[in-house]
Amino acid sequence: xxxxxxxxxxxxxxxxxxxxxxxxxxxxxxxxxxTEYLDPERWRREIDVVFKRVPLALALSVELPGAxxxxxxxxxxxxxxxxxxxxxxxRAFLNVCRHRGAQLCPVGTGTRHRFRCPYxxxxxxxxxxxxxxxxxxxxxxxxxxxxxxxxxxVVESLxxxxxxLTPGAxxxxxxxxxxxxxxxxxxxxxxxxxxxxxxxxxPGWKVAFDGYLESYHIQALHRTTFAPTSTSNLMVVDxxxxxxxxxYPVKSLRTLRDVPVEDWDPAPxxxxxxxxFPNMSIAGAWEGHGVVSRIMPGPEVDRSSTVQTIVTRVPPxxxxxxxxxAEFSELVERGVAxxxxxxxxxxxxxxxxxxxxxxxxxxNELALQHHHRWLDRLLAGANQxxxxxx
Numbered sequence: 132x133x134x135x136x137x138x139x140x141x142x143x144x145x146x147x148x149x150x151x152x153x154x155x156x157x158x159x160x161x162x163x164x165x166t167e168y169l170d171p172e173r174w175r176r177e178i179d180v181v182f183k184r185v186p187l188a189l190a191l192s193v194e195l196p197g198a199x200x201x202x203x204x205x206x207x208x209x210x211x212x213x214x215x216x217x218x219x220x221x222r223a224f225l226n227v228c229r230h231r232g233a234q235l236c237p238v239g240t241g242t243r244h245r246f247r248c249p250y251x252x253x254x255x256x257x258x259x260x261x262x263x264x265x266x267x268x269x270x271x272x273x274x275x276x277x278x279x280x281x282x283x284x285v286v287e288s289l290x291x292x293x294x295x296l297t298p299g300a301x302x303x304x305x306x307x308x309x310x311x312x313x314x315x316x317x318x319x320x321x322x323x324x325x326x327x328x329x330x331x332x333x334p335g336w337k338v339a340f341d342g343y344l345e346s347y348h349i350q351a352l353h354r355t356t357f358a359p360t361s362t363s364n365l366m367v368v369d370x371x372x373x374x375x376x377x378x379y380p381v382k383s384l385r386t387l388r389d390v391p392v393e394d395w396d397p398a399p400x401x402x403x404x405x406x407x408f409p410n411m412s413i414a415g416a417w418e419g420h421g422v423v424s425r426i427m428p429g430p431e432v433d434r435s436s437t438v439q440t441i442v443t444r445v446p447p448x449x450x451x452x453x454x455x456x457a458e459f460s461e462l463v464e465r466g467v468a469x470x471x472x473x474x475x476x477x478x479x480x481x482x483x484x485x486x487x488x489x490x491x492x493x494x495n496e497l498a499l500q501h502h503h504r505w506l507d508r509l510l511a512g513a514n515q516x517x518x519x520x521x
Contacts, residue, residue, distance in 0.1 A: 133317050133318075133398070133416075133417055134317065138397040138398065138401070138417070139392060139395050139397055141367055141378050141397070141401065141403075142378075142380070142384065142387065142395060142397035142400065142401055143392070144367045144378075145365065145367045145378055145380040145384060145401065146380070146384055146385070146387060146388065148365050148367065148380075149362065149365060149380055149384055149385060150388075153365075154364060154365045154366050154495050155366050155367055155368045155497055156494040156495055156497055157492075157494045157496070157497035157500045157501075158494070159494060160491055160492065160493055160494060161491070161492040161500045161503070161504075162489040162490070162491060162492075163489060163490045163492060163503055164488065164489055165482055165487050165488060165489060165490060167337070167503075168335055168337055168338060168432075168479075168482050168490075169432065169433075169482050169483060170432070171431075171432050173510075174335075174428065174432040176510055177336075177409075177428070177506070177510065178207055178428055180509060180510055181409055181506065181509050181510070182207060182296065182409065182410070182427075182428065183207070183295075183296040183297050184295065184297060184300070184521070185295070185307060185408070185409070185509075185521050186286065186293035186294070186295055186302050186304055186307050186521055187206070187293065187294055187295070187296065187410070187411075187425075188291040188292065188293055188407060188411055188425065189204065189206060189211065189213065189223075189292055189293075189294045189425075190202050190204075190213055190291070190292040191290060191291060191292070191320060191323075191325065191423065191440065191442070192221075192287055192290050192291060192292060192320070192321045193290070193320075193321065193323060193324065193325055193442075194240060194292075194325065195213060195214075195215040195221055195240075195292065196215075197215065197242075198215055198216065198217045198218075198219060198257075199214075199215065199216075199217065199242045199243060199244050199257060200214075200215045200240070200241070200242050201213060201214045201215070201236070201240065201241060201242070201243055201246075201257070202239075202240045203226050203234075203235075203236045203237060203238050203239055203240075204238055205238060206294075206296060206427060207296060207427060207428060208430065209225065209296055210225060210226035210227060210234050211223060211224070211225065211226055211283070211294065211296075212224045212225070212226035212235060212236070212246070212280070213285075213292055213294075214257040214258070214259075215257070216257045216258045217244070217257065218258075220287075221285060221287045221292050222257075222258060222259060222282065222285060223282065223283040223284070223285035223292070223294045224259050224280035224281060224282055224283060225280060225281040225283065225298070226280075227280070227281065228248040228250065228251075228253055228255075229253070229261065229278040229279070229280065229281075230248065230250070230251055230253050230264075230278075231250055231251065233248050233249060233250035233251075235247070235248055235249075235255065235280075243257070244256065244257055245257075245262070251265055252265035253265060255279070255280055259279045259280035259282060260275075260276075260279045260280075261275045261276075261278045261279050261280075262275075281298055282298070283295060283296065283297075283298055284297075284298075284299075284300050284301055284302045285302070286302045286304050288304055288312075289308075289312060289315040289316055289318075289320070289321075290315070290318065290319070290320030290321035290322075290323070291315075291320070295521075302521060303521050304521070306521050307521035308371075308372075308374065308407075309371060309372050310371050311371035311372065311374045311407075314371065314376055314405060315405065315407075315413075318405070318413065318416045320413070320416070320423075320442070322444070323421070323442040323443065323444055324442060324443050324444075324445065324446045325440060325441070325442055326441040326442065326443050326446075326447065326456055326460060327440075327441040327460050328438065328439070328440045328441070329438075329439050329464065330436055330437065330438055330439075331436070331437040331439055331464075331467060331468050331472060332429075332434070332435075332436060332437075332472070333426065333429075333434070333435040333436065333437050333472045333475060333476075334433060334434065334435060334472065334475035334476045334478065334479035335428075335429075335432055335433045335434065335435060335479050336410065336426050336427065336428040336429070336435040337503075337506075338435075338475045338478050338479050339426050339435045339437065339471075339472060339475055340409075340410060340412075340426045340502070341499055341502075342471045342475065343404065343406065343412040343424065343426075344375075344377070344406065344496070344498040344499040344502055345366070345495075345496040345498060345499050346361070346362070346363055346364060346365060346366055346379050347363070347364050347493065347495055347496055348363075349361055349362070349363040349364070349379075350363035350364070351363075352470050352471070352474060353466055353470055356462055356465055356466035356470060357462075357466055360381055360382055360383070361379055361380075361381055361382070361402055362379065362380050362381070362382055362384075364495055365379065365380060366378070366379060366495070366497070366498060367380075368497055368498050368501075370501055372408075372505075373408035373409070373501075373502070373505035373509075374405075374406060374407050374408050375405075375406045375498050375501060375502070376403065376404075376405055376406075377403070377404040377405075377406065377498050378401050378402070378403050378404075379401075379402040379403075379404065380400060380401055380402065381399070381400045381401065381402055383399065383400050384400040384401065386400070387400060397417070398417040398418050399418060401417055402414065402415065403415070403416060403417050406498070406502070408502065408505060409502075409506065410425060410426045410427060411423070411424065411425050411426070412424045412426075418444075419443060419444045419445065420441070420442070420443050420444075420455075420456060420459045421441075421442050421443075422439060422440065422441055422442070422463050423439075423440045423442060424437055424438070424439050424440075424467075425437065425438045425440075433479050437467070437472075439463070439464065439467065441456070441459070441460045441463065443456060
């Protein structure tokens with residue numbers, strides 16, 4: 132669970148800002164060229180150098196709840212199959228038959244101990260081994276041991292299944308997360324429950340993810356969704372390498388002013404967001420309901436796809452719990468899809484108009500600045516060379 136002393140200290144920082152009308156700030160305004168949102172060559176480098184080289188959390192551990200459970204998904208145009216074998220170990224493979232390249236199973240989750248190719252009925256087990264060739268007497272001799280599914284580097288840790296999309300690479304999760312691993316560990320996401328999961332189309336991945344990294348827009352854009360309870364333009368930010376913990380205080384934080392600090396329960400008054408570079412946001416994990424968002428580049432520079440997963444600490448059992456969870460889920464979807472992403476599509480469509488040569492990231496948008504500086508850093512090779520994997 133979240134360390135209470137740490138939560139109180141963060142809430143104190145937020146309350147001081149709330150009382151003073153201030154926020155955590157960067158040293159200066161940052162100018163970001165609009166071409167960084169449009170250039171297909173840079174976009175391809177972001178995919179090849181960052182998205183395909185760093186560990187990506189492609190699933191929550193609870194999406195693979197028991198032996199034989201699997202999840203098939205598309206990641207950057209690559210078909211992925213995640214399985215939990217009879218030994219309890221999670222493995223990742225290219226979801227591609229070694230005979231003629233058909234995908235073994237469609238996108239989704241389920242339970243299987245065998246994966247039968249729909250094209251020619253070759254069969255693989257949940258550890259990727261080829262266990263049956265259809266009509267072997269007529270097909271001819273094959274080395275079944277050498278025709279197992281192509282594996283991908285994978286590590287299950289901290290409630291997530293981390294995958295590197297480059298076959299043959301290695302994953303050093305300790306090097307990638309550093310001290311941030313302790314922050315994620317405290318969330319205990321391996322003990323949460325999935326209520327609902329959906330996929331949302333979005334604008335270019337940077338336009339989409341930018342909105343997760345600042346609260347400057349809340350009052351203007353989210354008047355009927357998040358603004359009634361959340362503060363606008365107030366952030367408490369701590370960075371851990373490229374990753375960040377962001378606290379957006381709820382307006383009710385003011386009620387703690389007259390409460391002795393030793394009696395504080397900050398959780399109901401603090402909207403916390405944990406971002407995992409380059410593309411994941413975990414919001415609301417201090418209370419009983421949260422949302423995990425994974426933003427992936429789409430097939431072109433101007434499109435992305437977001438897997439949005441609503442999670443709860445305990446399954447909603449009572450009618451009141453079910454109603455609250457349904458309302459929470461609907462609010463999050465409306466705020467992101469109908470407000471953030473609808474505006475993001477407008478931004479994306481206007482990028483090539485020539486109205487702006489640069490975007491200005493304000494001092495009050497320091498988490499946004501931090502993210503873009505780290506993206507530039509990795510692309511420049513300051514933290515990772517071509518033969519370096521995390």
